[in-house]
Amino acid sequence: MLLESLYGVGVGLALGLTGGGGVLAVPALVLGLGYSLPEATPVALVAVGASALLGGLDGLRRGLVRYRAALLMAGGGALCAPLGLLLAQVLPVAVLMLLFCAVLLLIAARMVGQALARTVAQGASAVSCKSCRLDNTTGRFRWTPRCFLSLSFIGALSGLFSGLLGVGGGFLIVPGIRQVSDLGMHGIVATSLLVIALISAGTVAGFWWAGGSLPSAAWAFIAAAGGGMLGGRLLAPRVSARALQLGFALLAGLAALMLLGKALASLPPLS
Template sequence: MMPDIVSSSLATGSGGLVGLILGLVGGGGSILAVPLLTYVVGVSSPHVALGTSALAVSVSAAGNLIPQARAGHVKWRCAATFSLAGVAGAFAGAAAAKAVDGQKLLALFGVVMLVVGGLMLRERHGGGDPNVRLTARTAPRLLPWLLGIGFGVGLFSGFFGIGGGFLIVPGLILATGMPLTSAIGTSLVAVSAFGAATATSYAVSGQIDWPLAGLFILGGVLGGLAGARLGQRLAGRKRALTVTFAGLVILVGLYVVARGALPLLGANT
């Protein structure tokens, strides 16, 4: 069933906000997708919100991957290995999440938002080996790390229906020693793959609102274009923008924890 005009406008606007933030700060905006779909658009089922969010995140990451690939910032063999392991984890995580009560899942998601907000307040630094490659010679050293960390991050991503870029980027750096610019570009392959795996799991269970997902993605594309242009003008203030957004994520996380926990507290009284 197609959403009404109000829901359509809210879904498109919410997607636009996420895209705008992604364009401005370069990542992390997708963490707002679930609370926006739940509390602004009005998706009643937390599981449907997670499934719909995962689809939108996957499409958004795939779109953002193109300019990163053209710039040569993607380590494709590392990305493929990390993603294959993570997809297995994402399917397992999504299956586990569907068995958890929706309100408990929202409360846990709010806790994740608090952690993400805190991590975003930390400054990222460059460094690393730009020439790192996954080859027959380096495989004994790199493969165990890529497979192990990839599976763990995918499991987390699938459980919470988010891209997990805030874990993928440091995970890739830890596993391979690649520089930050390469880790950011390479992470988009994994974010797209994890989101697609999670969305597929929810789609099989009929827990994706396809019309809302399409509107959310449309808004995200338009917002991303606007955010990229605005981000160029505000390039000198990117750190301030990131700190501001981190504060917003923490505030929304507190709200989500409260909203998710109140029904649980009421059920126990």
């Protein structure tokens, strides 16, 4: 139980700080605790979903969550999550792991590029190109067809990967919102957590409805992830947006490389 708790705290802490740290749940379960990918997926979904709910409620309390955007993305995610679950049953485990690694590396590279980009001189022009821009008087998004479609696509894609890989989708939601909007990083993280909670709820409900169950040791991981989430939300206001981006990218890149090594090691040798 000690290892489950330690890994759970780490995943919850990363999720609370970055909004996408739930992507580490599967690597922690597979690499650290010896789960297979099919065994790790439902545990990760429950742990990430429950922890994200705590973080989302905290974000609502602080006024950081853009709840209309969150509901829109969660709706798109809920529609596409069953397709992800179906694909997960059809595709070989090795293919899923390699796909997971590729997406992680892509997101990590993207986040590093955003964090290190020189945006001081180009800030005004960059903001003007965003699909979803905040109204300076209300602090809310100005809803346009372009903004609606952009956020819907982000939600749908995150739902697909949530069902396919059991990762909550935050690793797509965070860079996605940052790409299409001028919302600050702390607001992005809080909004992402609420979306993850809503998407995960539907996916987990489908898992239970199908008769799924979790091993008893998994509940220590799930409870510890919730505790880590609360700690992450307390620390988040003290961490700069740039540091959050770089930390997220580093964790995602390390997880991808470790999973890639495990996936390649499991392939049959060439004759």
